[in-house]
Amino acid sequence: MRRDRSIIKNEKSLRTYITPPADLYETPDAYILYIDLPGVTKENLNIKVVDNSLIVQGKFELSLPKDSDTMFSELAKGEYRREFVLAGDVDRNKIDAKLVNGVLILTLGKKEESKEIEIKIE
């Protein structure tokens, strides 16, 4: 069973993806992840948690008129994909996603028991 899955994984990795830049911050309650995904709409975005990893995948479609000449072509074309290994203290049920101006903002809440508590000295 496990072997089969690894084969599938390898097949998938044969595709090339664009790796979008990401920022990761940590607060006492959560991890906040910002990923630049310009051109990706909510419909073309796929976020999932598989085992210990968080996978973000998004498509960027360019609609150009048929009879056009390209003068500058710097934009990356294709599919974005980024995989993150989740830390043990992430609560899988507390993951929020927002897409603002081409930036995906993921808030990964921490498990209640792994939150930092300050111990008062008496």
Next chain:
Amino acid sequence: MTLVRWSPLRDLATEIFDLQREINKMFDRFFRGFEEEEEVRISTWSPRVDISETDDEYIVRAEIPGVSKDDVKVTIRDNVLTISGEKKQEKETKNENFHRIERVYGSFTRSFTLPGAVKVDKVEAKFKDGVLTIKLPKVEEAKTKEIEVKVG
């Protein structure tokens, strides 16, 4: 022949400038008609663009994720199109509680000389999902005309 004190650094500098000029010339030849105003670029980062041309218009697309609509400025002056703005960092790094920062921030400017005249009052700019799309309709005279030559 005059005597000049030898300065290895100066020689190197002139050589680098010569090389840069050569490379610039090469690029100028390559992008003739739609060249970028190199001297205007002082910003730390510049958005990536796609520019395409149809018979009626030029279409400019720029990737500027994380910038709000109000922070983007598009201007046309003397046939030079300028896209400028500022990408602000969402989160304060006061506590230095970051694990990784890969995205770029700061102000940006990019200018392009348009190869032909455009209808300035008909220019359309849209900003959606971090992609700025500017449509610049060509002035009638700038459109390519096909003239059929009859061979008698």
